[in-house]
Amino acid sequence: MKSRKILLGLFISVAIIQATVPIYMAWHWENILRTGQRFLWQTAPIDPYDAFKGRYVELRFKETSGPVSDSAGLPVGQTVYAIVAENAEGKAYIKEVSAQKPETGTYIKVKAYTDSQNKAHVVLPFSRYYLPEELAPAAESAYREHGGKNGVAAIRIKDGYGVVEQLYIGERPLREFLRQVPPES
Structure with a gap:
């Protein structure tokens, strides 16, 4: 009898986790659309x-590159941060790219590579x-x-x-x- 209660509790726990994950994923993107x-x-x-x-x-x-702000460069193949700003026309551009998460401002987690002029090109x-x-x-x-x-x-x-x-x-x-x-x- 005790093992049935344990199995039932385990089944309910797994079912709750399975329902929670997709709900969270949908909420995450909808939250960005509403409040981002x-x-x-x-x-x-x-x-x-x-x-x-x-x-x-x-x-x-069109705007997918910006200067690298870190003197040490960007780690290859790792997630970095593209700081986003608006130009005089109100269009977005990449102000700079950093390996460190910015304390303030708007940023996007991206993959990037640098060229010979220390400019980062992001995906x-x-x-x-x-x-x-x-x-x-x-x-x-x-x-x-x-x-x-x-x-x-x-x-x-x-x-x-x-x-x-x-x-x-x-x-x-x-x-x-x-x-x-x-x-x-």
């Missing part, structure tokens, strides 16, 4: 497909914007035609993590832009 600091980042996207998650716009960002952790299957072909076409020079992604950043909030073509959100562009014949 908002940045606009210049993009140059393409539209591939993920068999498990569906259609998405693959984002490539931003937010590179996909998912959208409904039926919007994907029109989004790909619109972004190729109109978004190359004036495409912007609104990114929410908090505690080293970033989430794509919205894509814009010019001043309009992608979905609004798609509603106003006449379909191709």
Whole structure:
């Protein structure tokens, strides 16, 4: 009888842990979207497909490098911190990259490598914007035609993590832009 109670207690504990992990993961990203600091980042996207998650716009960002702030350089293959700021036009850029977590300011945990001029080139952790299957072909076409020079992604950043909030073509959100562009014949 005692072993049944132990097994039941163990089963309930495992079930609670299994339910808690996905709930926490969903809450973590939604919390960033709701409370993270908002940045606009210049993009140059393409539209591939993920068999498990569906259609998405693959984002490539124009501002992905910055000076290294540490005199000792960056550790190869380890997570470093890209300090994010806004330029005069209100667009995000990488102010500097450091191996040390900053005490203040907005930063993103990234992988980076340095070049011969001690400039860090980073791989931003937010590179996909998912959208409904039926919007994907029109989004790909619109972004190729109109978004190359004036495409912007609104990114929410908090505690080293970033989430794509919205894509814009010019001043309009992608979905609004798609509603106003006449379909191709």
